[in-house]
Amino acid sequence: MLEIVAKAIVYTLAIYAGLGLLFAMPFVCFGVQRSDSEAQGSGVGFRLLILPGVAAFWPMFLYRWTRGIVEPPVEKNPHRLSDKS
Numbered sequence: 001m002l003e004i005v006a007k008a009i010v011y012t013l014a015i016y017a018g019l020g021l022l023f024a025m026p027f028v029c030f031g032v033q034r035s036d037s038e039a040q041g042s043g044v045g046f047r048l049l050i051l052p053g054v055a056a057f058w059p060m061f062l063y064r065w066t067r068g069i070v071e072p073p074v075e076k077n078p079h080r081l082s083d084k085s
Helices: 002-035 044-056 058-067
Strands: none
Touching: 002 044, 002 058, 044 058
């Protein structure tokens, strides 16, 4: 029983990682320029650097890319809320 659960977890993570890599390749090549204005004109080193993070958080990036959300949301924490300027 425990072996079946362990295999199911491993296979689920493998599928998630595979889908993440399949998504990350076109997103790093084309989508990052549209999703983040700061990333426009970035080089290959930057794209290789963000590849693992995009593969790990691919559902969030897919949502933002399909919705056309360009800039990340502004943080709402006590530090930012106390800023009077």
